[in-house]
Amino acid sequence: MNPPPRSLSPRRVLRGGHAVARCSLAVALSLSVGACGSSDPAPLTPDASIADVPAADAPATDAPATDAPAASVAIAFAHTVGGAPLAFGTTTPYTNAAGNSFGVTRLSYFVSGVTVRMRDGRTVTAPGARYLDAATPATLSFALPGSAPVGELASITFVMGLPPELNISGAFSSSPESLMEWPEMMGGGYHHMKFEGRYINRAGQPFNFMTHSGGLNRADYSFAVTLDASGRSITSAGASFTVRMDVAEWFTGPNTWDLNDYFNATHRGIMGDAAAQASLRENGASVFSLAAP
Numbered sequence: 648m649n650p651p652p653r654s655l656s657p658r659r660v661l662r663g664g665h666a667v668a669r670c671s672l673a674v675a676l677s678l679s680v681g682a683c684g685s686s687d688p689a690p691l692t693p694d695a696s697i698a699d700v701p702a703a704d705a706p707a708t709d710a711p712a713t714d715a716p717a718a719s720v721a722i723a724f725a726h727t728v729g730g731a732p733l734a735f736g737t738t739t740p741y742t743n744a745a746g747n748s749f750g751v752t753r754l755s756y757f758v759s760g761v762t763v764r765m766r767d768g769r770t771v772t773a774p775g776a777r778y779l780d781a782a783t784p785a786t787l788s789f790a791l792p793g794s795a796p797v798g799e800l801a802s803i804t805f806v807m808g809l810p811p812e813l814n815i816s817g818a819f820s821s822s823p824e825s826l827m828e829w830p831e832m833m834g835g836g837y838h839h840m841k842f843e844g845r846y847i848n849r850a851g852q853p854f855n856f857m858t859h860s861g862g863l864n865r866a867d868y869s870f871a872v873t874l875d876a877s878g879r880s881i882t883s884a885g886a887s888f889t890v891r892m893d894v895a896e897w898f899t900g901p902n903t904w905d906l907n908d909y910f911n912a913t914h915r916g917i918m919g920d921a922a923a924q925a926s927l928r929e930n931g932a933s934v935f936s937l938a939a940p
């Protein structure tokens with residue numbers, strides 16, 4: 648579905664139309680609260696390429712022995728705020744660790760190389776990147792390719808965001824993935840995540856926050872996630888596992904974010920802020936968990 652422009656090509660500079668231009672411009676000039684695509688119409692075409700990056704060269708699955716039982720495995724992603732199911736809206740019903748009241752209007756991100764690892768060392772992987780939009784259920788669950796081995800799990804692993812080998816400008820030619828583009832002037836490629844909403848600032852006013860993460864000028868802020876899956880197993884009837892992202896955790900553990908410090912009249916976003924990107928990446932350590940069966 649996506650053409651595979653794996654090599655860097657001069658034409659990418661010209662790609663993307665006005666959405667990218669507006670993004671770059673807005674970031675460059677710090678003009679707009681709606682910088683960087685947050686005001687783009689939601690591009691919800693259900694069958695439009697759920698993020699198959701050009702296939703990895705390696706086979707997706709460590710083939711189980713031919714006579715071993717095998718099953719299908721589904722992976723789903725779910726989203727919570729402080730343990731409660733995430734609901735979108737322009738109100739500010741949630742409270743972060745710093746005490747800021749906030750609400751969520753958008754949550755989209757990439758995960759890459761989702762892998763189920765068995766206790767005996769076998770693995771099955773969904774290669775490449777997947778685009779997830781918390782407001783679009785069709786993007787939130789998928790089956791691992793092929794047949795998974797039957798047995799006990801050790802872990803579920805993936806990369807939050809796009810690792811450098813997948814974070815290549817032009818890799819996604821259609822929306823919604825293409826709308827995740829990251830400005831060329833900041834290194835190009837794609838956002839790892841757009842997590843947006845409103846919070847109540849020190850003046851008592853609602854203020855937009857855009858927690859956008861991405862590689863910045865050759866620094867890669869994607870990170871590996873390993874979820875302990877001991878006690879879980881895959882039976883011949885198959886299995887499904889739900890990975891949960893608690894968005895409140897982006898703002899704490901270890902670094903407590905007072906949103907006033909990151910999103911204000913003179914510092915409207917964090918895309919060009921390497922310290923904020925590094926801090927967010929550290930906070931990512933506590934964001935994901937494996938939901939109870």
Ligand SMILES: [Cu+2]
Pocket residue numbers: 682683838859918
């Ligand atoms: Cu952005």
